[in-house]
Amino acid sequence: MVELSRPIKFEEVDAANIVFFARYLNYAHEAMEHFFGGLPGGYAGLIVGRRIGFPAVHAEVKFSAPVRFGDGLRIEIGVDKLGNRSVVFRYRMYRTSDGTLAADVSHTVVVSDLAAVRSCEMPSDVRALLQAHVTGS
Amino acid sequence: MVELSRPIKFEEVDAANIVFFARYLNYAHEAMEHFFGGLPGGYAGLIVGRRIGFPAVHAEVKFSAPVRFGDGLRIEIGVDKLGNRSVVFRYRMYRTSDGTLAADVSHTVVVSDLAAVRSCEMPSDVRALLQAHVTGS
Amino acid sequence: MVELSRPIKFEEVDAANIVFFARYLNYAHEAMEHFFGGLPGGYAGLIVGRRIGFPAVHAEVKFSAPVRFGDGLRIEIGVDKLGNRSVVFRYRMYRTSDGTLAADVSHTVVVSDLAAVRSCEMPSDVRALLQAHVTGS
Amino acid sequence: MVELSRPIKFEEVDAANIVFFARYLNYAHEAMEHFFGGLPGGYAGLIVGRRIGFPAVHAEVKFSAPVRFGDGLRIEIGVDKLGNRSVVFRYRMYRTSDGTLAADVSHTVVVSDLAAVRSCEMPSDVRALLQAHVTGS
Numbered sequence: 001m002v003e004l005s006r007p008i009k010f011e012e013v014d015a016a017n018i019v020f021f022a023r024y025l026n027y028a029h030e031a032m033e034h035f036f037g038g039l040p041g042g043y044a045g046l047i048v049g050r051r052i053g054f055p056a057v058h059a060e061v062k063f064s065a066p067v068r069f070g071d072g073l074r075i076e077i078g079v080d081k082l083g084n085r086s087v088v089f090r091y092r093m094y095r096t097s098d099g100t101l102a103a104d105v106s107h108t109v110v111v112s113d114l115a116a117v118r119s120c121e122m123p124s125d126v127r128a129l130l131q132a133h134v135t136g137s
Numbered sequence: 138m139v140e141l142s143r144p145i146k147f148e149e150v151d152a153a154n155i156v157f158f159a160r161y162l163n164y165a166h167e168a169m170e171h172f173f174g175g176l177p178g179g180y181a182g183l184i185v186g187r188r189i190g191f192p193a194v195h196a197e198v199k200f201s202a203p204v205r206f207g208d209g210l211r212i213e214i215g216v217d218k219l220g221n222r223s224v225v226f227r228y229r230m231y232r233t234s235d236g237t238l239a240a241d242v243s244h245t246v247v248v249s250d251l252a253a254v255r256s257c258e259m260p261s262d263v264r265a266l267l268q269a270h271v272t273g274s
Numbered sequence: 275m276v277e278l279s280r281p282i283k284f285e286e287v288d289a290a291n292i293v294f295f296a297r298y299l300n301y302a303h304e305a306m307e308h309f310f311g312g313l314p315g316g317y318a319g320l321i322v323g324r325r326i327g328f329p330a331v332h333a334e335v336k337f338s339a340p341v342r343f344g345d346g347l348r349i350e351i352g353v354d355k356l357g358n359r360s361v362v363f364r365y366r367m368y369r370t371s372d373g374t375l376a377a378d379v380s381h382t383v384v385v386s387d388l389a390a391v392r393s394c395e396m397p398s399d400v401r402a403l404l405q406a407h408v409t410g411s
Numbered sequence: 412m413v414e415l416s417r418p419i420k421f422e423e424v425d426a427a428n429i430v431f432f433a434r435y436l437n438y439a440h441e442a443m444e445h446f447f448g449g450l451p452g453g454y455a456g457l458i459v460g461r462r463i464g465f466p467a468v469h470a471e472v473k474f475s476a477p478v479r480f481g482d483g484l485r486i487e488i489g490v491d492k493l494g495n496r497s498v499v500f501r502y503r504m505y506r507t508s509d510g511t512l513a514a515d516v517s518h519t520v521v522v523s524d525l526a527a528v529r530s531c532e533m534p535s536d537v538r539a540l541l542q543a544h545v546t547g548s
Contacts, residue, residue: 010444010458011294011437013287015184015343016251020285021193022166025159026422033421044481047152047421056158060197069289070455114153147307147321148300148431150424152480157422163285170284181344184284206426207318289458290525295467296436303433321426330432334471388427 001133004034005096007072018066024103025059028091031075032107035089038129047114052123054087054109062104065095072096078135085119086110087130138270141171142233144209155203161240162196165228168212169244172226175266184251189260191224191246199241202232209233215272222256223247224267275407278308279370281346292340298377299333302365305349306381309363312403321388326397328361328383336378339369346370352409359393360384361404412544415445416507418483429477435514436470439502442486443518446500449540458525463534465498465520473515476506483507489546496530497521498541 006027014020032054036043046052067073074094081088091105113120122130143164151157169191173180183189204210211231218225228242250257259267280301288294306328310317320326341347348368355362365379387394396404417438425431443465447454457463478484485505492499502516524531533541 007444007453007455010290010440010454011288011296013289014285015287015291016190016192016284017289017291018192020166021196022159022162022285025162029157029159029421033418042418043421044418048479048481053153055153055155055203056198056200058197058199059158061193061195063192063194063196066192068459070459144307144316144318147303147317147427148425148433150426151422152424152428153421154426154428159422166284170281179281180284181281185342185344205322207322290464290466292466294440295470296433296440299433299436303431327427329427329429329477330472330474332471332473333432335467335469337466337468337470340466 001135002035002038002077004031004075004077005072006030006075007096008067008069010069013069018068021061021063024061024063024093024105027073027075027093028059028089028105028107031077031091032089035077035133036129039125046126050123051114052120052126053112053114055112056107056109057086058106058108060106063102064104065100065102067095067102073102077133079130079133080106080135082127082130082134085122090135138272139172139175139214141168141212141214142209143167143212144233145204145206147206150206155205158198158200161198161200161230161242164210164212164230165196165226165242165244168214168228169226172214172270173266176262183263187260188251189257189263190249190251192249193244193246194223195243195245197243200239201241202237202239204232204239210239214270216267216270217243217272219264219267219271222259227272275409276309276312276351278305278349278351279346280304280349281370282341282343284343287343292342295335295337298335298337298367298379301347301349301367302333302363302379302381305351305365306363309351309407310403313399320400324397325388326394326400327386327388329386330381330383331360332380332382334380337376338378339374339376341369341376347376351407353404353407354380354409356401356404356408359396364409412546413446413449413488415442415486415488416483417441417486418507419478419480421480424480429479432472432474435472435474435504435516438484438486438504439470439500439516439518442488442502443500446488446544447540450536457537461534462525463531463537464523464525466523467518467520468497469517469519471517474513475515476511476513478506478513484513488544490541490544491517491546493538493541493545496533501546
């Protein structure tokens with residue numbers, strides 16, 4: 001499991017004064033970018049250098065508690081399922097203040113050749129990193 | 138069914154040059170705000186005037202085709218399920234250029250008293266508007 | 275002068291419950307995209323089709339009144355200065371509710387060949403559109 | 412001087428594949444929030460706990476070099492001018508890759524009582540922190 005902790009930013013709330021619901025997918029992607037920091041060159045190295053991307057085919061968020069400005073999120077990043085060309089990431093997002101689960105995000109991506117714009121084999125270093133974080137049944 | 142058409146904005150794509158996946162939840166909310174334009178005072182009237190809100194408890198997106206800058210989205214907004222205190226909105230988002238389904242979003246909200254910060258009865262005008270757009274078998 | 279009116283969106287405020295200050299540059303760009311709707315293919319046609327862009331070299335915002343959710347902005351878009359390869363756009367943003375000036379934005383862009391990544395001559399149809407909206411003393 | 416380094420995120424570029432110009436004001440605010448980390452409770456403690464805010468009255472950005480995904484920004488945060496009730500922050504943003512100045516941002520805020528919605532005296536700990544980072548003549 002990889003972790004990322006981040007404060008809520010001043011601009012991330014909505015007119016009901018809680019974190020805007022769409023932001024949790026932004027946080028999920030931020031967490032995925034952080035996760036790939038485990039490879040040399042990181043996520044940007046994959047995208048820009050190797051032209052390998054991870055477009056989403058499915059995303060699901062269960063919201064269980066609101067989060068306000070002044071609080072933060074501790075995000076646990078794992079891999080729920082590792083396929084031949086796809087990955088199901090799982091992000092459990094807990095409020096920093098009290099440890100309450102705020103959002104549980106599932107995010108399915110397909111490993112893609114950005115130049116050819118189609119799915120591709122998963123490079124072995126990518127697979128190894130993901131494999132190391134498969135959270136079990 | 139209510140519809141909303143909008144162009145993709147210059148800033149809405151990501152470094153892979155397609156609409157960033159989290160944006161579809163922003164579009165979903167934009168579509169919901171548009172939907173409540175069917176009430177006097179609209180969505181803002183509910184939030185600011187009547188202090189009634191619709192926090193999400195669940196959101197799911199199925200991505201089926203990428204969308205690029207220069208294209209747009211035609212969003213069909215319906216109600217999949219109308220409960221006592223909850224609503225499942227459904228947004229089918231089609232590319233303007235070719236009519237391809239790009240994203241299919243399900244969005245479950247709970248009608249809430251923003252002052253008391255808890256769920257509440259659905260006002261009758263809200264229910265009537267939602268009822269008029271219940272899709273489905 | 276070209277005008278654009280838009281409601282404030284639920285997600286556009288900050289934790290002080292007013293429109294987040296950076297948003298005014300997003301609105302400025304939205305207004306510029308709207309302005310180029312005066313050309314066939316619009317702004318996207320320039321960027322995607324003709325590979326001509328307008329990167330900013332300078333932007334300045336004077337904030338004179340806060341704007342809240344439930345309100346809107348009426349944006350007057352003009353051209354303060356038209357150079358050989360540069361344009362100074364001017365956006366006066368008024369609150370819809372009471373007509374108060376909320377923000378006054380100056381935005382200097384350089385007409386650029388996006389393929390060659392350098393400034394270029396202004397196409398004649400672009401110049402004609404801009405010329406038609408030079409405001410000025 | 413206070414510093415903040417941050418990578419460019421996947422979603423922060425535009426359809427011309429460079430960091431979207433409005434983002435620099437988001438970065439400026441992020442940097443200001445980081446700056447106030449020098450006080451107990453940080454920026455959020457001021458806003459949420461003490462109800463003291465810093466609404467902008469002026470912002471100016473000089474853009475001198477584009478920044479792409481895969482790069483980052485090193486932001487030098489200083490105080491250009493410290494008034495009785497106002498502060499001019501200055502953010503010099505350098506590309507991580509080559510140290511080139513990408514954007515130079517000036518940001519004038521007024522210390523405000525968020526409950527009374529008007530300017531107020533600067534608390535002494537806020538003044539002391541700002542004073543310590545006044546950059547010279």
